[in-house]
Amino acid sequence: MSDVVAQKTEEQEPEVDLSIADAIIDKYIDIPGNLMPVLQAAQDEYGYIPRTVADHIAERLNVYPSQIYGVLTFYAQFHLKPRGKFIIRVCVGTACHVQGAPRIVETFFDKLGIGHAETTPDLRFTFEKVACLGACGMAPLAMVNDSTYGAMTVQKVDDIVADYQQRPLK
Amino acid sequence: MVNLTIDDKQVTAPKTATIYEAAKMNGVNIPILCHDKKLKPFGACRMCLVEVEQMKGRQIPACTTPVTEGMIIRTSTPDIVKARKMVLELLLLNHPLDCPVCDKAGDCDLQNLTYEYKVDTNRFVDEKFHHEIDYNNPLIERDMNRCVLCGKCARICDEIVSFGALTFIDRGIETKIGCEFEDGLNCEFCGSCISVCPVGSLLARPFKFKARFWSLTKQKSVCGYCGTGCNLTLGVKDNKVLTTLYDENQGFHKGQLCVRGRFGYQFINSDKRLTSPLVRRNGRLIEASWEEALEVVAARLKGGNSVAALGSSRLTNEELTLFKKLMLENVGSSNFDHSAGYAHSALTSGFARSFGTTASPASILDIQKTDLLFVIKTDSYETHPVIGFEINMAVKNRGIKLNIISDKRGKLSKLPGANTFVHKPGSEVSVLNAIAKSILDDKLAVGSVDSVQGYAELAEALKAYTPEAVSALCGLTAEDIKKIAREYASADKALILFPIGQGYVSHNQEMSCAVANLSILTGKLGKEGCGVLCMSEKNNSQGAVDMGFFPRADGMNAQQILDACKNGSVKTLFVAGENPIVSYPDKSKVTTALEAVEFLIVSELFMTETAAMADVVLPACSFAEKDGTFTSTDRRVQYVSPSIRKNSNCKTDFEIFSALISKLGGQTPVSSSLLFSEISSNTDGYAGMTHVSLRKESAFASVNVKPKLIVPKASAAVSSEPGKLAMVTGSALYHSGTLSQFGEGPMHVCPEAYVEMSRKDAANLKIHDKDIVTVSSPTGSLKLNVKVTARIPEGLVFVPYHFSAAPVNAIWDGAPVTMVSLTK
Ligand code: SF4
Ligand code: SF4
Ligand code: SF4
Ligand code: FES
Ligand code: FES
Numbered sequence A: 001m002s003d004v005v006a007q008k009t010e011e012q013e014p015e016v017d018l019s020i021a022d023a024i025i026d027k028y029i030d031i032p033g034n035l036m037p038v039l040q041a042a043q044d045e046y047g048y049i050p051r052t053v054a055d056h057i058a059e060r061l062n063v064y065p066s067q068i069y070g071v072l073t074f075y076a077q078f079h080l081k082p083r084g085k086f087i088i089r090v091c092v093g094t095a096c097h098v099q100g101a102p103r104i105v106e107t108f109f110d111k112l113g114i115g116h117a118e119t120t121p122d123l124r125f126t127f128e129k130v131a132c133l134g135a136c137g138m139a140p141l142a143m144v145n146d147s148t149y150g151a152m153t154v155q156k157v158d159d160i161v162a163d164y165q166q167r168p169l170k
Numbered sequence B: 001m002v003n004l005t006i007d008d009k010q011v012t013a014p015k016t017a018t019i020y021e022a023a024k025m026n027g028v029n030i031p032i033l034c035h036d037k038k039l040k041p042f043g044a045c046r047m048c049l050v051e052v053e054q055m056k057g058r059q060i061p062a063c064t065t066p067v068t069e070g071m072i073i074r075t076s077t078p079d080i081v082k083a084r085k086m087v088l089e090l091l092l093l094n095h096p097l098d099c100p101v102c103d104k105a106g107d108c109d110l111q112n113l114t115y116e117y118k119v120d121t122n123r124f125v126d127e128k129f130h131h132e133i134d135y136n137n138p139l140i141e142r143d144m145n146r147c148v149l150c151g152k153c154a155r156i157c158d159e160i161v162s163f164g165a166l167t168f169i170d171r172g173i174e175t176k177i178g179c180e181f182e183d184g185l186n187c188e189f190c191g192s193c194i195s196v197c198p199v200g201s202l203l204a205r206p207f208k209f210k211a212r213f214w215s216l217t218k219q220k221s222v223c224g225y226c227g228t229g230c231n232l233t234l235g236v237k238d239n240k241v242l243t244t245l246y247d248e249n250q251g252f253h254k255g256q257l258c259v260r261g262r263f264g265y266q267f268i269n270s271d272k273r274l275t276s277p278l279v280r281r282n283g284r285l286i287e288a289s290w291e292e293a294l295e296v297v298a299a300r301l302k303g304g305n306s307v308a309a310l311g312s313s314r315l316t317n318e319e320l321t322l323f324k325k326l327m328l329e330n331v332g333s334s335n336f337d338h339s340a341g342y343a344h345s346a347l348t349s350g351f352a353r354s355f356g357t358t359a360s361p362a363s364i365l366d367i368q369k370t371d372l373l374f375v376i377k378t379d380s381y382e383t384h385p386v387i388g389f390e391i392n393m394a395v396k397n398r399g400i401k402l403n404i405i406s407d408k409r410g411k412l413s414k415l416p417g418a419n420t421f422v423h424k425p426g427s428e429v430s431v432l433n434a435i436a437k438s439i440l441d442d443k444l445a446v447g448s449v450d451s452v453q454g455y456a457e458l459a460e461a462l463k464a465y466t467p468e469a470v471s472a473l474c475g476l477t478a479e480d481i482k483k484i485a486r487e488y489a490s491a492d493k494a495l496i497l498f499p500i501g502q503g504y505v506s507h508n509q510e511m512s513c514a515v516a517n518l519s520i521l522t523g524k525l526g527k528e529g530c531g532v533l534c535m536s537e538k539n540n541s542q543g544a545v546d547m548g549f550f551p552r553a554d555g556m557n558a559q560q561i562l563d564a565c566k567n568g569s570v571k572t573l574f575v576a577g578e579n580p581i582v583s584y585p586d587k588s589k590v591t592t593a594l595e596a597v598e599f600l601i602v603s604e605l606f607m608t609e610t611a612a613m614a615d616v617v618l619p620a621c622s623f624a625e626k627d628g629t630f631t632s633t634d635r636r637v638q639y640v641s642p643s644i645r646k647n648s649n650c651k652t653d654f655e656i657f658s659a660l661i662s663k664l665g666g667q668t669p670v671s672s673s674l675l676f677s678e679i680s681s682n683t684d685g686y687a688g689m690t691h692v693s694l695r696k697e698s699a700f701a702s703v704n705v706k707p708k709l710i711v712p713k714a715s716a717a718v719s720s721e722p723g724k725l726a727m728v729t730g731s732a733l734y735h736s737g738t739l740s741q742f743g744e745g746p747m748h749v750c751p752e753a754y755v756e757m758s759r760k761d762a763a764n765l766k767i768h769d770k771d772i773v774t775v776s777s778p779t780g781s782l783k784l785n786v787k788v789t790a791r792i793p794e795g796l797v798f799v800p801y802h803f804s805a806a807p808v809n810a811i812w813d814g815a816p817v818t819m820v821s822l823t824k
Helices: A018-028 A035-046 A051-061 A065-074 A094-098 A101-112 A154-166 B019-025 B078-094 B109-116 B152-159 B192-196 B259-263 B290-301 B317-331 B345-354 B364-369 B385-398 B428-441 B447-451 B455-465 B467-474 B478-490 B509-521 B541-546 B558-567 B587-596 B653-663 B672-682 B691-696 B744-749 B759-764
Strands: A086-091 A125-130 A142-144 A147-149 B002-006 B009-013 B049-052 B059-061 B072-074 B140-142 B167-169 B176-178 B202-204 B217-222 B231-237 B240-245 B278-281 B284-287 B307-311 B336-338 B372-376 B401-406 B419-422 B494-499 B531-535 B572-576 B599-604 B616-619 B628-631 B636-640 B725-730 B754-757 B772-777 B780-788 B796-800 B818-823
Touching (some): A018 A051, A035 A051, A035 A065, A065 B167, A086 A101, A094 A101, A101 A125, A101 A154, B019 B049, B049 B078, B059 B078, B078 B109, B152 B385, B192 B202, B259 B744, B278 B290, B290 B317, B290 B572, B290 B599, B290 B616, B290 B653, B307 B317, B317 B336, B317 B541, B317 B628, B317 B653, B336 B558, B345 B509, B345 B531, B364 B494, B364 B531, B372 B385, B372 B478, B428 B455, B428 B467, B428 B478, B428 B509, B447 B455, B467 B478, B509 B531, B558 B587, B628 B672, B636 B691, B759 B780
Parallel strands (some): A086 A125, B002 B072, B307 B336, B372 B401, B372 B494, B401 B419, B494 B531, B599 B616, B725 B796, B754 B780
Antiparallel strands (some): B002 B009, B049 B059, B049 B072, B140 B202, B167 B176, B217 B231, B231 B240, B278 B284, B278 B616, B628 B636, B772 B780, B772 B818
């Protein structure tokens, strides 16, 4: 059979546990407009939306898989790839830019070996450049999960990475 | 109606009209890009801006704004022209402007508007898009660099096709059209998205670099595949059909086509077409002249009753009539039939008894006018995809209720609010009888029903079909059955649809009587939006029935003809356009019969498996090379004229039969038009039709119903066997009969037979999607690819027919349900 087959067929064994998705879907199944809450809950549980989960939700809620993907790519809150335990965000807004954000970004890239919107293979770090975080007085600014680090320097990058390298993953 | 002023002209328009529609009705053309009359208003492109005085001269989109009384509208003030120019400048900013190599050039809304608004400079500069072009599928090229984000493709795929393959991805300047997870397109390939795309973002790959749009001659025709009878516009150049073109005003379906109609045309100019008559000499088929070949054939036809014929329901009405005349009057035999002898029985024996006519008392147009659609088999979508679109639109746009009884779920099951009642395979007649019984028991029948002929017998016979009793064998609950009965009977208007065809043995005369009973009992007959539509398989299946190309009391049917070939009482068999070796049940029986018959004549487009066994092969013509009429499933009679000249040395079957009649000393018809006049005066409901009138506009043959209640006999329940699965056959979406094997489009996307099975059975048997398994039945075994899908219930497997390379008839002897085992 050619690669293009007549009808959507089964993906091979999913690696993720779909029973978690099922529990979420069961909760919302009869509520109109349930797609967003289901996707949000799924993201909370899995940390991102795996493809098999998206396909499963599409099938159970009877919406097009394409429609789900449209929603997932429209809202920045959804992630399609696994995310690290520690999300490092560096502001590249105007104030931070002027105060040297590009060097901070470069240094993180070097230290972590990943680029923008990427995750280390051990799922420890995800790195993201973000626009103005609204604390321009502290420029250049970085955040790790909910902790804020102002007046960033190259040295501070080393410290932050070293600090979070120590922390347990589980 | 409201009064309004458009460009200083006083005009009126219906209350519900938009400004765009009101202007159009009154001869003022407002440019549009994202608007399509078939789709819901969208208002994204701002090409259609107009000024409305009451809105302080603000510019508003004409395509989404409804008219109101007294509106004063200006459609092309200097400000508006400026605004439109700006819209175009912005669209052209990132657009590649590669018109010289774009197949849309000449037919492109963006190109035409740019020209019309003389946008020869651009005040802005920006980078061009750098989207990767999707060549991942064989039929549709997707070049998002040319996209203007009108959303029409995604909208038509949702609103009409209901597949939902395409969507807007990302947002802002990054926005593009694509599939989930940026996959390649893997859909129905109906091409609806191509047809509405205003630019060259979506193009038919088989047509790429074949011809410029403006060099094509546009020929109106009728699709040669299924019984829906869609109208086609063929793009012809140098006597070759190079593509199909979209005409949004064509046919009841407004230019919508399925994958077969749109992409399956290549058989017409295929280089595999037969080009010369062949006569078998010393065991080999040798090229011969027409004269020689016809002489040999004519000599063999002088055998009276020892001659038999099988015709294809793809021949025109005129050809089938002539074939019948040849057999009855010149050969002297009444042994002729079509569609394996059983695929027309729902009409010729079922409706004949129940309705006193061999046609359906409903039309495709009733789908949008009903309140409840009752569909038997989800396969109705696959067999007649454009009727499927009509069902999609009825359910999605009009909120028409949809109940389905079927042995498997299907695409129709996914429509909003659709109820699919999945019953055990082969139990459809019992289920329908139980519904009838429930209608009687719950007093849902119309008051006058006991005066209908056959009422007492039916009421008596239905005693054995209480919902409770049937529940045990069909797998539906008694409550389900009662619910179906209640909803059907209590709907103001209800329409029943079911497909027939060579893959649907159980959709026979018994089932059609059982269906007819429901409509008679509840009075859902003879009114708009009511009735029963028996969806006939091929483009002229209904015509073949109307022309009476099936045996009368003194003739043999297709199965008897095959038996007679084997036992020697039929000595000459003339097969026109059928390929029984692949499409009739029980391959070995058919092969033995065709080997045994003394002389086999085949008229065909291709060297099919059947033609390869013939003693004489006559190269015939496709629908695009001849004139005549086809009758669609709802008895719309449509005239086709030749779109191209005949392929090399071929003759139409009309010419072949005429020549043979004259060789046998008979009177040949002067022309197909004159023969049609004869047909219209002899055929029920065709009165008054002529080629001249049909050339202008197709016409419905009227159907005169004389209802009678008939006792339908349910076939015995299929007993399950441990370790075995119940196999049913039928049609795949991409195919129609065996002809679509010669259409490259369908073969690109669905090249091989497969066995579709449930997740549960797959898991139990440790079989995975795309595995190759051996499917064995008492009559043989077949290697097939596996498709594991969610729609198939446990215990069932589905194998489509159509395919010569893995013919289902090697493991299927014509039983509605065959027990098979699957091994890796
Ligand atoms: S070809 Fe048909 S099913 Fe496929 S994306 Fe286009 S409209 Fe949708
Ligand atoms: S691909 Fe064509 S139809 Fe679809 S949004 Fe783009 S321009 Fe419109
Ligand atoms: S195959 Fe049938 S549904 Fe498809 S385009 Fe032809 S007539 Fe229409
Ligand atoms: S620019 Fe960085 S916080 Fe505002
Ligand atoms: S045509 Fe009216 S906004 Fe696009």
